[in-house]
C-alpha cells in the first residue's frame with residue numbers, strides 16, 4: 001500500500017473544485033488519510049519547490065502557490081503514486097488527455113490545478129513536509145475488501 005500527496009492549488013480552490021477533485025480520487029477507491037486547507041507560507045513553498053530552484057519558472061511557482069489557500073490531501077491505495085499521477089494528467093492542461101483532471105478541468109499551463117508526488121521518495125518527504133510525521137490517519141474501511149483484492153498466493 002502506498003501513500004501520496006496531492007495539492008489542490010489556489011486556482012482549484014478559487015474555482016470551487018476541491019470537492020470535484022477529491023471526489024474523483026474517492027470514487028477511484030483511494031482512501032483519504034490526511035486533509036488540510038491552508039495559506040502556504042513562502043518558507044513552505046520554497047521547501048516544497050526546492051528541486052526547481054534556478055529554473056525560469058521557479059519564482060512564478062512560489063508566487064502562485066502562495067497566492068491563495070491550498071487544499072492538501074494524503075491519499076492511500078495500491079500503487080497510489082502512479083495511479084494518482086495518471087488521473088492528474090500531463091503537467092500542461094492544454095496537453096493533458098480528456099478524462100484526466102487537468103485534461104477535463106484546465107486549459108492553461110500556468111494554471112494546472114494540482115500537484116501530485118512523483119515517486120516514493122518524494123511522496124515520503126512531501127507528506128512529512130505538509131502533514132508532519134504523525135498527522136496522517138490510520139483506519140480501516142469495510143468497503144476496502146470490494147476495492148482491493150488479496151493477491152492470489154502462488155502454489
Ligand code: CMP
Nearest residue numbers: 052057061091109110111112114115116
Ligand atoms: P507541480 O506538479 O506543482 O510541480 C512543479 C510545477 O512546475 C508543475 O506543477 C508546473 O506547474 C510547473 N512547471 C513545470 N514545467 C514548467 C514550465 N516549463 N513552465 C512553467 N511551469 C512549469
